[in-house]
Amino acid sequence: MDNHNESSFTSHLRPPSRIVSPNRLFEMSASATNARTIDMPPPQNMNTLKRKTLAERAGEPTGRTAPAPPSSRPVNAHVRATSIAGIPRDSSLSSSVSSRQTSGAAMRNSSNSSYSSSVGTRPPSAQFYRPQSAMAAHSRIQKPVSTVGRPATSLQVHEEEPGIARALSNRKAWDHDSRLEEVENMCSQFKEKMDGATTESKSLKEIIGVYKIRITELESIRTSLSTSNTALQTDLDAIKARVAETSEALDDAKRYHNIRLDDMQRQHNRDLDDVRHNAETERRSLVRDHTEKLEDVRRTLENALEEEKISHQREVQALSTEGASTEREKEKELENQRSAFIALEKELDVLKTDVAHGREVNEQLRAKLAESATRETELETSVRRLEGHIHFLESDNKSQSQAFADLEMRMQNAIQTAAEAMDKLRTEETLRRKLHNQVQELKGNIRVFCRVRPPLESDPIDATSRIAYPDDQTDSKEVEVIGAEEKSSLGTITTKKHPFAFDRVFGPKSRNQDVFGEISQLVQSALDGYNVCIFCYGQTGSGKTFTMSASDGMIPLAVNQIYETAKSLEEKGWQYKMEGSFIEVYNEELNDLLGKANDMDKKKHEIKHDMAKGKTTITNITTVDLDAPSKVDDILQRASSNRSVASTKANERSSRSHSVFILKLIGENSITGEKSEGTLNLVDLAGSERLNHSGAVGERLKETQNINKSLSCLGDVIGALGQGKEGGHVPYRNSKLTYLLQTSLGGNSKTLMFVMISPLQAHLSETLTSLKFATKVHNTHIGTARKQTKTRDA
Numbered sequence: 018m019d020n021h022n023e024s025s026f027t028s029h030l031r032p033p034s035r036i037v038s039p040n041r042l043f044e045m046s047a048s049a050t051n052a053r054t055i056d057m058p059p060p061q062n063m064n065t066l067k068r069k070t071l072a073e074r075a076g077e078p079t080g081r082t083a084p085a086p087p088s089s090r091p092v093n094a095h096v097r098a099t100s101i102a103g104i105p106r107d108s109s110l111s112s113s114v115s116s117r118q119t120s121g122a123a124m125r126n127s128s129n130s131s132y133s134s135s136v137g138t139r140p141p142s143a144q145f146y147r148p149q150s151a152m153a154a155h156s157r158i159q160k161p162v163s164t165v166g167r168p169a170t171s172l173q174v175h176e177e178e179p180g181i182a183r184a185l186s187n188r189k190a191w192d193h194d195s196r197l198e199e200v201e202n203m204c205s206q207f208k209e210k211m212d213g214a215t216t217e218s219k220s221l222k223e224i225i226g227v228y229k230i231r232i233t234e235l236e237s238i239r240t241s242l243s244t245s246n247t248a249l250q251t252d253l254d255a256i257k258a259r260v261a262e263t264s265e266a267l268d269d270a271k272r273y274h275n276i277r278l279d280d281m282q283r284q285h286n287r288d289l290d291d292v293r294h295n296a297e298t299e300r301r302s303l304v305r306d307h308t309e310k311l312e313d314v315r316r317t318l319e320n321a322l323e324e325e326k327i328s329h330q331r332e333v334q335a336l337s338t339e340g341a342s343t344e345r346e347k348e349k350e351l352e353n354q355r356s357a358f359i360a361l362e363k364e365l366d367v368l369k370t371d372v373a374h375g376r377e378v379n380e381q382l383r384a385k386l387a388e389s390a391t392r393e394t395e396l397e398t399s400v401r402r403l404e405g406h407i408h409f410l411e412s413d414n415k416s417q418s419q420a421f422a423d424l425e426m427r428m429q430n431a432i433q434t435a436a437e438a439m440d441k442l443r444t445e446e447t448l449r450r451k452l453h454n455q456v457q458e459l460k461g462n463i464r465v466f467c468r469v470r471p472p473l474e475s476d477p478i479d480a481t482s483r484i485a486y487p488d489d490q491t492d493s494k495e496v497e498v499i500g501a502e503e504k505s506s507l508g509t510i511t512t513k514k515h516p517f518a519f520d521r522v523f524g525p526k527s528r529n530q531d532v533f534g535e536i537s538q539l540v541q542s543a544l545d546g547y548n549v550c551i552f553c554y555g556q557t558g559s560g561k562t563f564t565m566s567a568s569d570g571m572i573p574l575a576v577n578q579i580y581e582t583a584k585s586l587e588e589k590g591w592q593y594k595m596e597g598s599f600i601e602v603y604n605e606e607l608n609d610l611l612g613k614a615n616d617m618d619k620k621k622h623e624i625k626h627d628m629a630k631g632k633t634t635i636t637n638i639t640t641v642d643l644d645a646p647s648k649v650d651d652i653l654q655r656a657s658s659n660r661s662v663a664s665t666k667a668n669e670r671s672s673r674s675h676s677v678f679i680l681k682l683i684g685e686n687s688i689t690g691e692k693s694e695g696t697l698n699l700v701d702l703a704g705s706e707r708l709n710h711s712g713a714v715g716e717r718l719k720e721t722q723n724i725n726k727s728l729s730c731l732g733d734v735i736g737a738l739g740q741g742k743e744g745g746h747v748p749y750r751n752s753k754l755t756y757l758l759q760t761s762l763g764g765n766s767k768t769l770m771f772v773m774i775s776p777l778q779a780h781l782s783e784t785l786t787s788l789k790f791a792t793k794v795h796n797t798h799i800g801t802a803r804k805q806t807k808t809r810d811a
């Protein structure tokens with residue numbers, strides 16, 4: 018290796034300057050590049066990191082092309098990849114030459130020059146001068162190991178010569194021909210070797226030529242670099258000279274400035290001293306003047322003060338003499354005033370007491386005066402009365418008797434008028450009842466009201482159906498449900514309107530009080546001795562319970578009205594007794610809603626009718642005396658709690674059962690001997706929605722069947738009554754509900770049905786079904802109601 022280094026070319030190019038202009042910067046070593054960014058110490062071993070010689074660098078293959086894998090590399094690739102550094106210069110040269118013999122022809126014939134074949138493709142100059150680390154360059158200077166069998170060298174020939182000689186010596190001396198042949202062979206071999214050597218020498222010459230050209234190029238680069246270096250050096254020198262000039266000028270300016278500054282400082286100090294001196298002089302003279310003036314003033318004032326003191330002392334002496342006598346007098350006077358003041362205070366207290374006493378006396382006197390005035394008036398009145406009495410007593414007896422007779426007659430007349438008025442009143446009450454009943458009959462014994470509940474906060478927004486009230490400003494009897502839009506087969510969109518008419522329609526803004534105003538006459542009928550039945554029919558959530566049992570619902574309002582009317586009828590001789598009971602019809606069984614919660618669905622109740630008297634009784638039922646209107650709240654609460662006890666999660670009792678509030682009104686007129694017994698039934702029916710049998714099982718299925726059955730039985734009963742056949746069959750017994758209400762439905766009763774409507778679009782079909790059912794009921798005419806009136810026995 019050392020030999021190789023010694024024999025290799027050493028580069029005469031200086032390492033690239035750091036101060037080359039950018040466009041002249043062709044080459045920069047890695048170390049130089051690093052030096053720009055990191056201050057690296059110079060490498061210790063210059064031998065290992067030594068700059069490559071030109072010959073080495075010229076012989077490098079291009080760093081760009083990755084060497085082909087050994088297996089795919091052609092045989093002479095080893096030869097081509099061999100760096101110039103790897104070419105032996107002395108003894109090894111012959112082996113290299115011999116190796117090139119095999120590839121010589123290819124080298125000559127290749128499109129690349131022998132340069133490219135031996136040292137690789139010549140890289141573009143920019144690539145060639147790319148900075149690279151010395152180590153990397155060094156690592157490339159590796160001599161590839163040729164695997165190709167090398168041809169024999171001259172040395173080998175020499176090594177072989179003893180063998181040949183031996184072979185020759187082994188020949189028979191007389192065998193000239195064969196020996197000649199062998200010599201000829203040897204000659205031809207030698208000739209071939211000589212040819213090879215000649216070829217190798219030619220190729221080497223070519224390589225040397227290439228290197229010379231390269232050296233020339235590099236020399237020219239070096240020259241241009243040194244030229245630029247010189248120019249830069251010149252520029253640097255010029256700049257240095259300018260800097261020196263500038264710093265000189267700066268120093269001069271500094272010096273001049275400092276001198277001026279010192280001059281000004283001195284001048285300033287001088288001025289300052291002058292000013293100080295002048296000011297001090299002036300201050301002193303002023304102080305002097307001022308002190309003198311002060312002294313004068315002080316002296317003057319002291320003199321004046323002295324004089325003033327003397328005069329003042331004189332005055333004080335005179336005054337103290339005078340004051341002592343005055344003080345004595347004043348003290349005396351003050352003492353006198355104090356004692357006078359105390360005396361006055363005492364006097365004032367006495368006066369105050371006197372005033373209070375006087376006021377009291379005054380009050381008493383006033384009261385006495387008022388009393389005396391009253392007594393005087395009374396005395397005057399009694400005097401006048403006594404005078405009249407005396408006068409009357411003093412008149413003759415005849416006129417006295419006349420007066421007594423007149424008085425008696427007037428009294429009799431008054432009593433008679435009163436009796437006549439009472440009679441008239443009673444007759445008028447009876448007439449009123451009769452007329453009232455006639456009005457009710459004219460209105461129809463079965464009436465249907467429709468009520469639409471308002472949308473609730475819990476209802477989905479924009480989910481209400483369109484419901485119109487065409488005559489709400491006049492009669493309020495019509496309601497029009499506007500159906501969903503329907504598309505015909507021709508594509509026209511139509512909206513179906515469903516008009517209905519009832520006895521009265523209440524819109525969503527109506528209040529319970531408004532509704533009660535319309536039914537109060539029926540309640541009056543119950544007081545008059547008629548059986549009245551008020552139903553609420555409609556799907557679940559349509560407002561039945563709200564209308565019936567809310568705190569201002571029909572039940573509490575009816576009880577209140579009855580209570581008040583009964584009170585007002587007392588003066589007409591009527592005494593009323595009110596009895597209330599609350600029944601539930603659930604799964605075709607009766608339950609007592611005012612009984613014990615545990616008895617619900619357990620205790621059996623039977624319905625008994627007295628058809629002659631038109632009376633219905635239920636066995637084992639709780640009846641509450643409604644002697645005060647507040648009792649109705651207790652009844653409603655007890656009924657509600659009993660129902661909630663009986664409810665289960667899957668079974669909302671109030672929706673799945675009918676409830677009947679029965680109010681019996683027994684009246685008796687002690688004057689006329691009349692008796693009346695009316696019943697008011699307020700019925701909250703189970704939800705009327707079409708109940709699907711298919712989905713329901715067990716208890717639910719039973720409920721569903723029973724609700725459907727009882728509601729359709731109600732329709733059948735009303736239908737049969739509507740046919741009005743005397744003695745015709747009415748299927749009351751088909752359901753518990755109709756059987757319970759037998760005496761309140763039909764000929765001798767007044768019936769009102771509320772059809773309750775939900776405003777939701779989702780309930781539209783149920784709404785229409787309910788309205789159709791109500792229309793059917795509305796078209797029914799039930800026979801004339803009969804009053805349950807009795808006359809008093811004997």
Ligand SMILES: Nc1ncnc2c1ncn2[C@@H]1O[C@H](COP(=O)(O)OP(=O)(O)OP(=O)(O)O)[C@@H](O)[C@H]1O
Nearest residue numbers: 470471556557558559560561562563564671672704
């Ligand atoms: N006119 C109304 N004004 C205000 N809220 C009402 C009105 N009618 C009904 N509601 C409300 O609607 C809801 C359902 O009413 P309600 O319970 O009376 O229906 P329902 O027909 O009795 O149902 P169910 O058959 O389940 O007993 C209740 O919250 C009730 O307060």
